[in-house]
Amino acid sequence: MKIINARLRQQTALYTIIVENGLFASIQQQDQPVVLDASTAGDDIDAQGKLFCAPFVEPHIHLDAALTAGEPEWNRSGTLFEGIERWSQRKPMLSPDDIRRRVKDTLAMLIDNGVQHIRTHIDTTDPSLVAMSTLCELRDELKDVLDIQVVAFPQEGIHSYPNGEALMTEAMEIGADVVGGIPHFEYTRELGEKSVKTLIQLALKYDRLVDVHCDEIDDPNSRFLEFLAHEAMQAGIGDRVTASHTTAMHSYDNAYCSKLFRLLKHSSIHFVSCPTESIHLQGRFDSYPKRRGLTRVKELTAAGMNVGFAQDSIFDPWYSLGNGKLLRSLDFGLHICQMMGYDDFVHALDFITDNSAKLMQLKSYGVKEGHPANGILLSGEDDYSVLRNQGEVLFNMRHGKILMQRQPSTVIQRVSL
Template structure:
């Protein structure tokens, strides 16, 4: 396979990209625009980009909004209550059907790697079992990581630690946690220590729902970062949400960021979900409730973006488009300068791949030939136009193709602009 007339990120030239036996074999600068042939894919000046990565979603809960009841208050905690009502209805066929539909939607929108959370506060662990089985079935088609996630708390749920260990023995890739939802601060801190112990025991990554609350006194992030630093595990540790940081004062954050930088931990923000769920107890002024994405980027701390939910008890919208999530983040976090746009796609590509510890990611000779073709010639034009994903290729094989949309200009407009 050969792709011609392609743009690459941060490069002004046109490129010709050669693929042999499922790997990038040669990447050449073109001197002139080449003519297409049957043996080539003509990128037509559009952007060839590493695949999108969805670092935070709940496939076991996807497509369940309103079953059996809707989240009327729009709060995180009512969402957890509604999910508790839905859990007894779970079975393998139900989870497989919804998860596969959601994965298909993500693939159609350029995603080739997914980290999904699976609830361990369910004595059957059906979500963990089903998603681990799907991961193994789909391994040639998509990278899927499964997080053992104690939705109702590891220490505040009966046999929560035992269920977590069982989930890891089943094969979950990542140890999850939710310290701010444990009954007490002491239990929250103890849960973080247990997460570290389990990750070391089973050689797994860590992804913690951390301080997903408006309370400025919720400060498990500093505890998690400190444990990661002292155990030299920062690159394997992720703090998801951290929405309480939006309510921290600047004096505390100036101290906190030093620890965060030294720890080397990763961050995931889910801006569409956070701005929906947080600030629900405010009148006015009303907090955005999204973590300090702009400040984390400025401090050179790895931060990426996820969708979190697609039509579930916490968020009843969602369409699988990470570009929509990125657009929301740029607005909400006031990252609207050209310097912000120039590397915007990092937060749904390279930064996410780093968070998931993906190997061989990126458009480089010798790497697996995994890429997408985006409508636009650079990060800014793709973001501004919300460009379509025109093509998705994995190991040199086309897994999704979409025709470039064309809009006919009315004749009266043509006359005016002639």
């Protein structure tokens, strides 16, 4: 298979990409545009100057809850905590068939929008652990199509939910790839700190990655991030740890953040921000001025720390919209974080590609010779044009095989102006 006239990120030339045995065998710069011979083309593709890049990475989503909004009740206040209550009502309705149907529908949506790598948080505060078992099964069944990391996520707390720690351990035995936590939702500060210690111990025991819902609240006194970063650093696993949300950082004063950033930098932990969900859930107790409630993405990035963007939810008790389009989350994130300078635009796709691949510790990720032939073609020629026009994913290729392909949207009739 050959792809001609393709543009690559941060490059102005056109390239020919040759795929053999599921790998990128050759990536060569062209001197000029090449014409595809239709009579001998076969599976070859003319990219027509459009951007070919590594697949999008979704580093934070809740597949077990996807497509359940309004079942059995809607989250009418729009708050995080009512979302947790509504999900508690929905959990008894879970079954393998229910989960498989919704998850597969959601995964199809993600594939259509260029995603191949997913980290999903699965609730362990359910004594049946049916979602955990089902997602681990689907992860293994679909490995040729998608990479899925399953997080053991204690939605209602490790130490505030009955038998919570034992359920986390059982989830690790079932096969979870990542240890999760939610220290700010534990009943007390002491239990929150205890939960961080517990999840770090589980990660060390089972040799797993860590991804913690950390300080997803407007409270400026919620400071579990510093505790997580220190515990990770002390355990020597900082680069294997991700702090998701950290929205309380939006409410921290600058003096504290200056001190905090020193620890965060030394710890080497990663960050995930979910722009559409956070702008919706946070600031709910404010009148005016009203906080945006996102973590300090711009400042973390400027300090050299790694931040990925994610969708978090698709039509669930916390977020009743969502369509699988990471470009939408990227657009929201850059606006909300006031990262609207040209230098921000030209590297914008980093937030939904390389940065998230790094925190997920994906191997052989990227359009490079010898790597698996995984990539997407976007209707734009660079990060800026794709972002500005919310470019369509024209095809999604994995190991040299096309998972999804669409024709570009075109206007067939327009009124004269």
